[in-house]
Amino acid sequence: MTDNQPVLAAEHLSLQIGGARILDDVSLSVSAGEMLGVIGPNGAGKTTLFNLISGVIAPTSGTIRLDGRDVTNEQIHARARAGLGRTFQTSSLFNGLSALENVRLAAQVELGGSLSILRFPHRGDRATSVALERLDEVGLAHHADTDAGVLSHGDKRKLEIAMLLATDPKVILLDEPMAGVASGDVPGLVEVIRGLHKGAGRTVLMVEHHIEVILGLVDTVAVMHHGQVLAHDTPDAVMANPAVQNAYLGDVA
Numbered sequence: 683m684t685d686n687q688p689v690l691a692a693e694h695l696s697l698q699i700g701g702a703r704i705l706d707d708v709s710l711s712v713s714a715g716e717m718l719g720v721i722g723p724n725g726a727g728k729t730t731l732f733n734l735i736s737g738v739i740a741p742t743s744g745t746i747r748l749d750g751r752d753v754t755n756e757q758i759h760a761r762a763r764a765g766l767g768r769t770f771q772t773s774s775l776f777n778g779l780s781a782l783e784n785v786r787l788a789a790q791v792e793l794g795g796s797l798s799i800l801r802f803p804h805r806g807d808r809a810t811s812v813a814l815e816r817l818d819e820v821g822l823a824h825h826a827d828t829d830a831g832v833l834s835h836g837d838k839r840k841l842e843i844a845m846l847l848a849t850d851p852k853v854i855l856l857d858e859p860m861a862g863v864a865s866g867d868v869p870g871l872v873e874v875i876r877g878l879h880k881g882a883g884r885t886v887l888m889v890e891h892h893i894e895v896i897l898g899l900v901d902t903v904a905v906m907h908h909g910q911v912l913a914h915d916t917p918d919a920v921m922a923n924p925a926v927q928n929a930y931l932g933d934v935a
């Protein structure tokens with residue numbers, strides 16, 4: 683990979699379902715270490731874009747590249763192995779298992795060992811030490827032994843991020859990480875996401891409805907509208923863009 687080659691690129695992606703053009707010639711690229719926020723009104727195509735990038739659905743046309751490599755025809759798990767990690771709007775936690783056990787399972791998958799939830803985790807084994815590090819990174823070390831099911835929504839989201847980190851992704855896709863999180867828990871979650879990027883230099887794409895959260899976090903913002911990218915620029919430039927104000931921000935003000 684050359685220095686200026688994007689770590690992730692969507693090139694001319696379109697998705698047609700029946701008579702509906704869901705995505706229309708969407709191109710976006712993200713550099714290593716960049717955090718990109720994707721915003722847009724309901725139905726703009728944000729989740730569909732994430733689904734195409736992560737391999738949940740195939741585009742009608744267009745290309746997705748990871749480190750310059752065409753992964754458009756690869757399945758979800760192959761893209762995950764290549765370093766694409768994603769959280770979903772719906773929770774992916776195992777309730778009834780502790781926070782540590784949840785992250786440990788993800789670490790076991792990454793490390794290629796057998797999956798074991800029956801064996802009481804040795805604090806010294808590799809998967810457990812990775813899991814403890816990741817829990818610490820998202821500020822949940824004190825909840826290691828807490829049942830995932832009883833955590834607050836904000837802590838559940840942090841735990842999902844810890845599970846993702848345990849798979850050591852090159853690019854992280856966060857799909858509405860603040861959804862369902864109590865307003866009091868938003869700042870803590872924002873700091874965890876900021877740390878992924880600013881602290882650890884990870885590459886992050888995030889769909890989020892809380893515009894004020896996005897604008898304060900990301901390097902660049904892509905605004906989607908009717909299945910197209912209306913603008914992709916710095917937060918200040920996007921906010922000042924008359925097309926964005928007219929077509930999107932004006933709609934929701």
Ligand SMILES: Nc1ncnc2c1ncn2[C@@H]1O[C@H](COP(=O)(O)OP(=O)(O)OP(=O)(O)O)[C@@H](O)[C@H]1O
Nearest residue numbers: 699702704722723724725726727728729730731906
């Ligand atoms: N499988 C499908 N079949 C038909 N239409 C679909 C399908 N998936 C998505 N759509 C439509 O495509 C459009 C984009 O949906 P998408 O969920 O990507 O938007 P979004 O920007 O993520 O919206 P939200 O902010 O509400 O999550 C919507 O009009 C949706 O109804």
